[in-house]
Amino acid sequence: MTSLTNTIAFANGKGGVGKTSVTANVAGIAALSGWQVLTVDLDPQGNLGTDLGYTQNGDSDQGAALMAAIGDGAKLKPLRNVRPGLDSVPGGDLMDGLMTVLAPRLLDETAPATAIADALATVAEDYDLVLLDCPPAGGVLLEAILIAARFLVVPTKRDLGSLHGLVRVARSFASVRSHDNPDxxxxxxxxxxxxxxxxxxLADTRERLIRNLAGAAPVFDTVIRNARKASTDMRRDGxxxxEYEEAASSALRHRVAERVWEHPYRFSSNGYSKSASGLAEDYQSLTKEILAAFAERNGS
Ligand SMILES: Nc1ncnc2c1ncn2[C@@H]1O[C@H](COP(=O)(O)OP(=O)(O)OP(=O)(O)O)[C@@H](O)[C@H]1O
Ligand SMILES: [Mg+2]
Incomplete structure (x- = not known):
């Protein structure tokens, strides 16, 4: 078993470039649009569970099930319905041991490192779309993940570090494609x-990227805007x-309505930022582009 035809990895060799935020939001929007979606958090930081809120709810196993699936071939049982149509395999602290589990297999140069692909294959066919949130790694770990993927999306910021991270991914991509996963x-x-x-x-970065990529990869038209306050609130509150945009505007309605009656609110949304209203739109538009490219390349 090598690549899973419905799997997209979100990767960049650099940390903090939006891999997790993009994975979570694309997953949520795709699920809302009727796709059956699975997310898999391959990062010991476990941020995907925080963005989706299941960590705050106490539902994350910190990667225990994923490690058992990768190490011993146990069948994965994702958390069901973290949103309607969206299931999740949590990552977390226990993923720190991933390299140790993979190492014996990676040492055998005659066999491709399909441990992650094999683990995901036990559930992938139940979904239209499987999204992998990658750790900020390059090298053999990223390669073992990319063996499991059919597609790659590379989020990047404008700083030089992120662009170097992109070069690391490109190296892993080329190696995986020429050996274990030509698809x-x-x-x-x-x-x-x-x-x-x-x-x-923005124009300079886009132009430089397009020049450096030399046709090897398209750059999506959509740009995810800077929204620091909103993104901090979003991660804190899952x-x-x-959803944040909705909560922010209902808080506004609440402030008007509270003179008349009390509403129970799940979140302390009164401090939510209104200035981030375009962020949801950005993710909507990026998701549309990603799903269109996925459908076109997958022949569906
Ligand atoms: N639109 C935004 N504008 C500014 N900052 C943002 C935005 N969205 C998210 N952030 C913040 O940027 C940081 C990095 O985002 P994120 O965790 O998605 O990146 P990552 O590539 O997954 O990082 P890591 O490599 O550590 O896993 C986080 O602190 C997040 O809250
Ligand atoms: Mg991350």
């Missing part, structure tokens, strides 16, 4: 955390951008 394709590069007003920086 692997880049769906595109996603620009993340750009100030809307900095149109010149909300996706569209």
């Amino acid at each position: 692997l394709e880049v769906l595109g590069v996603a620009l993340f955390d750009f100030a809307r007003q900095d149109t010149r920086i 909300l996706l951008a569209f």
Whole structure:
């Protein structure tokens, strides 16, 4: 078993470039649009569970089930319905041992490192879409993950470090594609955390990326805007951008309505930022681009 035809890995060799935020929001929007979606958190930081809120609810096993599946071939049982249509395999602290589990297999140069692909194959066919949130790694770990994927999306910021991270991914991509997984394709590069007003920086970054990629990968039209306050609140409260936007505007309605009656609110949304209303729109538009590219390349 090698690549899973419905699997997209979100990867960049650099940390903090939006891999998890993009994975969570694309997953939530795709699920809301009727796709059966599974997310898999391959990062010991476990941030995907925080963005989706299941960690705060006490539902994360910190990667125990995923490690058992990768190490011993146990069948995965994802958390069901973390959103309607969206299931999740949690990551977390226990994923720290992933390299130790993979090492014996990686040492055998005659066999491709299919441990992650094999673990995901036990559940992938139950879903239309499987999204892998990768750790900020390159090298053999990333390669073992990319063997499991059919497609790759590379989020990047504008700083040099993120762009170097992209080069690390490109190296792993080339190695995996030429050896173990010839089906692997880049769906595109996603620009993340750009100030809307900095149109010149955005244009320069896009142009430089397109030149450096030399046709090897498209750059998505959508840019995820900078929204620091909203993104901090979202991660703390386990909300996706569209949910945050909804909560922010209902808080506004609440403030008007509270003179008349009390509403029970799940979140202390009174401090939510209104200025981030475009963030949900950005994710909506990026998801549309990713799903269109996925459908086109997958022949569906
Ligand atoms: N639109 C945004 N604007 C500014 N900052 C953001 C935005 N969205 C998320 N962030 C913040 O940027 C940081 C990095 O985001 P994220 O965790 O998604 O990146 P990552 O690539 O998964 O990081 P890691 O490599 O550590 O897993 C987080 O602190 C997050 O809260
Ligand atoms: Mg992450």
